[in-house]
Amino acid sequence: MTKRTKPGKLDAEQLGNIVMPDEPKKKSPRSPSLNLEDALTKAIQLYEANHLHPVANDVAAQSMGYAGANNGASLSTLAALKYYGLVDRVGNGKLAASKDLETFQYAPNSSERTKILRKWLFNPKVFEDIHNKYKGQLPSDAAIKYDLIQMGFIPDKAEICLKTYKSSLEFVNSQAPESDESYLEDEDHSQNxxxxxxxxxxxxxxxxxxxxxxxxxxxxxxxxxxxxxxxxxxxxxxxxxxxxxxxxxxxxxxxxxxxxxxxxxxx
Structure with missing residues (x-):
């Protein structure tokens, strides 16, 4: 005898055959995956090839040594340049090296260049939040990673964010002039x-x-x-x-x- 169910209701077998859609993957807050030193190197390549002229994303990517703008490496690099403020969005799928980058290239002394580097370092909001929270005294990596997870980062992304921030910070500190005693964080500096x-x-x-x-x-x-x-x-x-x-x-x-x-x- 065929088992019947009331209209509008499903039996256990029918319920078991229903495929539920996958839950959307959790996304971490936006942050650069490229440290500031590497991002700056790419931005200088863009500037040297195109100066401040707006160019299509593909052209920008090719100026930095990529085949185009739609592969994973170039997408990550372009995103990092935008997070730091090394490039400006011009619209219509174009971007240009920022005016700050040109100023940095021709700054007359290391003090001026360091000011610009610090501005770029804290352009990503998460980096600014880390700096503001610890007020120049970084705790252990585990403590920072925990805070990043509390901010919404998944553990793997928190680890990447932490490494990117600390390497960027080390780079900026290494560029500061000797007379500048207002270093950004209390950490071991590279020997001059x-x-x-x-x-x-x-x-x-x-x-x-x-x-x-x-x-x-x-x-x-x-x-x-x-x-x-x-x-x-x-x-x-x-x-x-x-x-x-x-x-x-x-x-x-x-x-x-x-x-x-x-x-x-x-x-």
Whole structure:
């Protein structure tokens, strides 16, 4: 006998066959997945290719080395540039390098460039919230990650956001002039190039730290010349280009280490 159900009602078997739609995936708050140093490198490529002229997203992506604007890597990069304020939306699917980027490129000194870097760092709202909450004293990574999850981030995205923020912060701090004591957060800063010293056995060839007033701007280009006093009243100069990135510093440190490992006192 065929089992009948009342009109408008479903039996248990029919209910079991109903496929419920998947619940929408939870989205984390918007934040850049690219740190500020990497985003700035891409933005400079865009500026050098197009200056401040508005270009289509595809053209912008190609200027930064991507095939187009619709793959995952280029989409993430373009989004990060927008979050930091490195580019401006012009409408009709176009964007342009921001005026701040041009100002940064031609700023006369590191103090001006640092001001712009700090502005970019806190353009993403989540980065501004982290900075405002901790007032210059970062707690443990676990504490920050917990707060990000409370803000609505899923754990994996919270981890990415935390790493992006801290690496961006480290980059901005590394670019600040020596005279700027108002650092952004209380964390271990990278050792300044002018503070690199040899092992005790080579004390006679230490590189003393120059004062801020001794740092000179090269007359021909955007380069800071930092004096280094040597034994016997001699002087050497470090010429630091602008912008000066983390990888540049590491390369320069390696070169100095090669020099100071030479045991020939006549050099």
């Amino acid at each position: 190039i002018s503070e690199i010293k040899e092992e005790p056995a080579n004390k006679s060839r230490q590189l003393p730290e120059p004062t801020h007033s001794q740092v000179r701007q090269h007359p021909k280009d955007d380069t800071d010349r930092i004096p280094v006093r040597l034994q016997g009243g001699r002087k050497a100069w470090l010429e630091i280009p602008t912008p000066f990135f983390k990888n540049d510093k590491q390369q320069l440190v390696k070169q100095i280490e090669l020099l100071i490992t030479d045991d020939d006192d006549g050099i």
